[in-house]
Amino acid sequence: TRSTRPQRLLGAVQKNATRGDPGSVIQAIDHYCRNKEWAMNVGDEKGCILDSVVSEVNPATVLELGTYCGYSTVRIARLLPPHAKLITLEFNPAVAAIARQVIAWAGLEDKVQLVEGASGDFIPRIKEQFGVKTFDLVFLDHWKEYYLPDTKLMEECGLLRKGSVLLADNVVCPGAPDYLEYVRSSPRYESRYFKSHLEYTKVEDGLEKSVFLG
Numbered sequence: 001t002r003s004t005r006p007q008r009l010l011g012a013v014q015k016n017a018t019r020g021d022p023g024s025v026i027q028a029i030d031h032y033c034r035n036k037e038w039a040m041n042v043g044d045e046k047g048c049i050l051d052s053v054v055s056e057v058n059p060a061t062v063l064e065l066g067t068y069c070g071y072s073t074v075r076i077a078r079l080l081p082p083h084a085k086l087i088t089l090e091f092n093p094a095v096a097a098i099a100r101q102v103i104a105w106a107g108l109e110d111k112v113q114l115v116e117g118a119s120g121d122f123i124p125r126i127k128e129q130f131g132v133k134t135f136d137l138v139f140l141d142h143w144k145e146y147y148l149p150d151t152k153l154m155e156e157c158g159l160l161r162k163g164s165v166l167l168a169d170n171v172v173c174p175g176a177p178d179y180l181e182y183v184r185s186s187p188r189y190e191s192r193y194f195k196s197h198l199e200y201t202k203v204e205d206g207l208e209k210s211v212f213l214g
């Protein structure tokens with residue numbers, strides 16, 4: 001039976017990247033997705049904006065919603081200080097299995113905890129199950145219709161503190177209009193749009209950075 005797109009992406013990493021070298025994993029995925037087969041990684045252009053936000057926040061605790069094949073997980077984890085922790089959540093078990101191997105190839109498994117499950121079930125359990133009080137940075141990159149409900153859930157569960165940064169992918173394409181409206185109009189957020197392009201294309205997309213004001 002035919003392989004899946006995530007399986008072929010993992011093959012490109014194993015063929016072209018050096019074990020333990022996160023930069024080569026990122027490069028191998030971007031080259032494959034630009035030249036062979038598009039995939040919904042945040043990509044190199046938006047990835048540079050992600051890098052700059054991660055470096056600025058210098059987070060001790062990170063939550064990523066939507067692991068996919070682990071591309072942004074590797075981008076974030078490679079920039080984290082030694083004892084920082086990244087929890088990443090993926091709904092699809094087959095995709096999570098690929099992401100684990102990509103993260104391992106980059107040598108970043110000690111900084112990353114990949115959890116399989118649905119965000120609505122998982123978010124209320126984070127405090128007790130993972131011993132996390134609040135997140136310094138949240139990267140939203142899962143199903144776009146879940147950005148808003150999950151943000152409200154994180155607020156309600158006390159997972160955000162004054163200064164927590166939310167960074168959301170795809171706020172233009174595919175789009176998250178209700179989320180954008182919320183973070184841009186709420187007095188509890190200071191929001192800013194970083195204009196870019198949909199990964200590996202010329203289509204407009206961007207990242208929305210929203211600081212929780214408490």
Ligand SMILES: O=C(NCCO)c1cc(-c2ccc(F)cc2)cc(O)c1O
Binds near residue numbers: 068
């Ligand atoms: O659904 C997405 N993520 C959640 C599942 O992992 C997603 C989709 C797209 C995309 C797809 C199809 C198209 F035509 C345009 C954009 C892009 C992304 O960056 C994404 O994160």
Ligand SMILES: [Mg+2]
Binds near residue numbers: 040041042141170
């Ligand atoms: Mg995305």
